[in-house]
Amino acid sequence: MFWLKRERKKFDTAVKRSSKVPEGFWKKCPACTQIIFSEEIQRNLMVCPKCNYHFRISAQERSDLILDEGSFKELYSDIKTGDPLEFKDVKRYKDRIKKLENDKKKSAVIVGEGKINGRRVMLAFFEFSFLGGSMGSVVGEKIANIIEDAIEENTGVVIFSSSGGARMQEGIFSLMQMAKTSAALSKLKQRGLPFISVLTDPTTGGVTASFAMLGDIIIAEPKALICFAGPRVIEQTIRQTLPEGFQRAEYLLEHGMIDMIVHRSEMKSTISNLLSMLAK
Amino acid sequence: MTTYYLEFEQPIAELERKIAELKQASTLKNVNITTEVDKIETKIKKMQMDIYTKLSPMQRVQLSRHVSRPYTLDYIKNMFSDFYELCGDRKFKNDPAIVGGLAKLNNDTVVVIGNQKGRSTSEKLLRNFGMAHPEGYRKAYRLYELAERFRKPIITFIDTPGAYPGIASEERGIAASIAENLQRMMELKVPVIAVVIGEGGSGGALALGVSNKVLMLEYSTYSVISPEACSSILFKDSSKTDDVARALKVTARDMLDFGIVDDIIAEPEGGAHKDHLEAAALLKRSLIKHLDDLNKLSVTELLDNRYEKFRKIGSFK
C-alpha cells in the first residue's frame, strides 16, 4: 500500500507516542496482549494480525486510508479553541490547549472535503490524541460547518468518530454542541443527502448521544467501544462488573444499534459502494 | 410533607421551629403571640435575604436538587387544568422517570413533558431518581410528534441528574434515543418552550431542551456534568465540588450571561420549595407571555428561530 510507505515515518512517531511497549520494534496489543513486530501491525493497516484489534489511528492516517490520494482539502483549520469559562482544574484549560498546539496537535477534529473513489464528500476525522477527541465549541462548529457545506455542495457526509464525549472544560457550551450538530444533520436529511457515521474506538458520551448515532448508515470498526455512559461509570452505579464484550461493536450490532461492522481494510470500498448505491 | 432543610437553611429552620413552638404554646395557654411571631418572621426574612444573596454555586446546585422542591407533576397540578397523562413508548414500556400528556394552560391545549423525580423512598425508586431509560426519551419523542400532528405547543420541564447510566439503558440504546430527540425537537412545526425547573443534567436534560425558548427558574442549574463527577474525573477527588461547581458555571445567571437561556423566572423567597403555589403562579405568568410571543410566529419562523438559536452557540477564536 502506497500510503504506508509515505506514512511510515508519521506512523512510527504515532506508534511511539501511543504505546508504552518496547520502544520501536515491538508493540503490545491491548486486546490480546501479544507482543507483535511493529512493522507487521503497520503493514496490516494498524490492525493486530493475531486478534484483529484495530489500533487507534490519527486523523491523518485515517484520511490516507479512506480518501483518494491527494484529494483531501482541510477546511476551517483556523477555528481555534476559546475558553468561555476561564476554566481551571489542576491546570488552566488555556495552558492545556497551548501545550497541545505547541506539540503540533491542532484540534480534536479535522474536517474538510475529499474524494472517495472519485466521489466528492465532506468529512470529519476525530483526533483522539487531542483531549480524548472531546467535543467542545470548535468540534461542534466544524462539524456543523461541513454539514452545511454538504447541503450547499450537494454531497454526502462521512464522519469518523473517536471521542471521550463532551469537553467538560467548556461546560454548557460543550453540551449545546450536541444540539447544534444534530440540528445541522436534520437539514441534511431533509435534503436527502446521505450521512455515513463510522464509530471507531472509543465513541462515547455526548458524541454518541448526538450526531454519531444519527447516521443514515452506522458502521463500526471491530471491537470498538461504543457507549453513552462509560463502563467505569456504570460499574460505579450498579456496583457489579460488566459482562464480557459489553458496549463493544459486536454487542451493539447484536442489539440493533448499528448497521454493520467493517474491517479497516474494507472501509474505503464499503463507504464508496454505499454512497454510490444511495445516490439519486 | 415533612420539611427537609439543607445545611445552609438550618438557621432558618431553627427560627421556623421556634414559631411553630410559640404557636402551639399560644393555643394551649391562649396568649397573644402576634408581636413575637412578627418579630421572628422579620428576622427570618432578613436572614433568608442574607443567605440567599450569598449562595455559592454548589449551594445553588443543592437547592436545585432540594427534595421539597416542586417537581414536574407539582407544576402540572398547580398550573394546568384537565391534565391527562399519556403513557408508554409503544415499543417496550412506560418509563415513570419521564411523564407527559395533554393539559390546558388557561384555555389552550398544550402537550407537557417533563423529567419526574420522586420524594418518598418508594417513589424515588419508581422514578429512578429522575434518570430515564431510553423508553422515557422515546415516550417524549412520541408526544412531540403527537403535539405536532395536532398543532399544539409543547412545554417541557427539565429536572434530572442525567439519563440513567446502566446496562439496560445502554442495551436499549440510550445514546440513540437522546440523539433522535435532539434532532426531532429541532424539526417540530409547533412552538416549543423548555423550562429548567431543577437539575439540568447533561444530555438527559438536553433531550427535552431543544426549544424556541429556554427558561430557567432562579435556583435551577444546567450543566454538562455534575460537579461531583467532574471533580472525580479532573481532580481524582470527589470532594472539590465547591470549586468545580464554581468553575463549571452552572447557575441560571451564568446561563443568561452566556446566552444559553432566554429568561430567568423568579422563585418565592427562600426558593420554590417554600411555596409551591406561588412558584407555579410565577412560572405560569412567564410561560403565557412567552407562548403568546411564539404563537405570533409562522412555522418557518419557528423553525428558523430554533435552528439559529442553537446554531450560534459556541465559543471559539
Ligand SMILES: [Zn+2]
Ligand atoms: Zn491483538
